[in-house]
Amino acid sequence: MKNKSKKISKTSEERRESLARLLQEQGLKIYSELDRGEFPKFSVPSRSVSNIVYDKKLRQYVLGNTASIRSARNMSQLRSFAQLIWLAFFANRLVQEKKSSTLRDIYYSSQAFSIDFEDQPESDNIIVDLEAVLARPREDLHIFPEERSSVFGDLTIEYTVPGYEGKRTNLSDHPDGYLIGPSLSSAELVDTSAELVIAIEKGGLFTRFVEEKIDKKFKAIIVDTAGQAPRATRYLLKRLHNEMGLPVVILTDGDVYGEHIAMVIKSGSANAAHLRELTVPDAKWIGVWATDIEKYKLPTIPMTESDIKRIYDLQKDPRYQEGIWKKELEVFLKIKRKAELEAFSKYGLTNITDKYLPEKLEIAKSL
Template identity: 55%
Template sequence: MRGRFVLSGARIKRTTSNVKHLRVFTQTVWMAYMAKRLIEEGKSTTLRDLYYMAESYGVKFKDQQESDSIIADVEALLGVSREQLRIFPEERATIYGDLTIRYNVHGYERTILNLTASPDGVAIGPALAAADFQDCGAEKVIMVESGGMFTRLIEEKAHEKFKAVLIHTAGQAPRLARHFAYRLKRELGLPVYIFTDGDPWGAHIAMVIISGSANAAHVDSLVIPDAKWIGILPTDIEDYRLPFEKFNEKDWKRLHDLMADPRYQSPFWRNQLKKFEEEGKKSEQQALSIYGLSYVTEKYLPEKLI
């Protein structure tokens, strides 16, 4: 599949016969042991929990990043995602829309929930991410970067107007949010649209949903190749006459990083990044409110979701 990260054919060998491998070998075996225990006991834990738990077993990690990298090694070694091993990050995304799910975790097997139950949305935690789909009145998924826009869309009843499941990614989409959107696409056939701020950071949020990340190149269930970035595009800033700010130093660096990234070499992405480079302008989702709070659902999204 073009345009996404995949593992190469390269392999490494760790053995107790090499003293240089002993530390990382011990870390890997311990992490696999903990994953086995979690599955056998029907429990779950977080990345942060595992980092601290290791000390009580005499297993040392220099920092959280090293612990997380060992978990990624175990994923690749076993060919399963960390979520299947019942290991989750702290962050939570939220979801809202006409989708009815049935929990399948112990003690909640008979619990059925429609995801319009809370006006704030429902957290996409481990139990929800693994729930069975019972009924769906939605025809598409809209993944939204900012909390303010997510709330705006709920208040404007975008889920009804566009027959959409809304997912708040809270910036870069957590793996559970990406996996849930992947399931909606694969199991229910819902197309996925991505709505972010109009800047290089928003572009990358979209690209990670579409093509995956380097750290999770071995997990196929986090990639939605035909998801579509609908805005805010750099061309929208001019087309919709949106308020904007000029790029700062970090924005320029991020843009140049993206321009060197092989995933951004299709005509569509080259054109978007070139427009950013030419104009040096960025605009937030909330900039659409210059035309009124309902403008996003009355004008902008109807033109984008054609």
């Protein structure tokens, strides 16, 4: 166990160092261009729809080869060029000083350096540009969104944020769970007795699962994705899978959006096609399936127009061309009804944990 944690610690440190090198490389490149009297430039991978392709090998969306040059020579690009180099500069400080920041922070911080963003969407966009240039998620740059989700279970972590360095916490110590924030994202994952990660779409069910001691009953770490999983959450799921070797199962509402929440955890979103660190290709969606709605006779709600449209859209997506992904979409389209996780409460509050979950986990083994 000790051996394992040491290795993990090195991984986290390596990541930080390689990022620092990457930033310095960019800095040096621009420095020498300026010194030679040349206009500096960045090559920014294009994030336009035409450059987003599905990589079957990686099982996620990736950016194609198209990249645009953002040059300081071009007057219309000079401003955003300066914004980009400033962001790299600012992220470097954050990483060096081990401080975290939010998307909103970035927008305001820029003003102290005479870099003017017109609004937050503009600065958010530059952050995505830098992610694409470095091929690193913004969380690596210590920039976090406001949205938070939670985690609960037997997992010991060791903080790396200033003031907490070396301090350890077990994530089962607090019954409301732990926010998946910057300090948790940057913490080393030290030890766990869990054998499984259950990601669940809804905070209410998350609390139920904690109360019903699902963590103990199924030796599981429970993650609340709070709807579409934030990137910090997906990043944590990936680490739990890759670093701790835990399988990930996903439980969502029985509708097309739930199915897609599971898919994004598994193979990422088109929005983050420039990043490779956020997917858990082996993650399994265990419910609620369309077929479950009939099987468990769940109370249902009729689908809306947009629900149905969404099904047609997803049917064009290459990831929905096989297996349960394809099948369940078809069933949804056929029954045109949907069911929420809470629907199980019709058969008693613990019906979902006592009956449904064990059965689905059993089925998952064969997926």
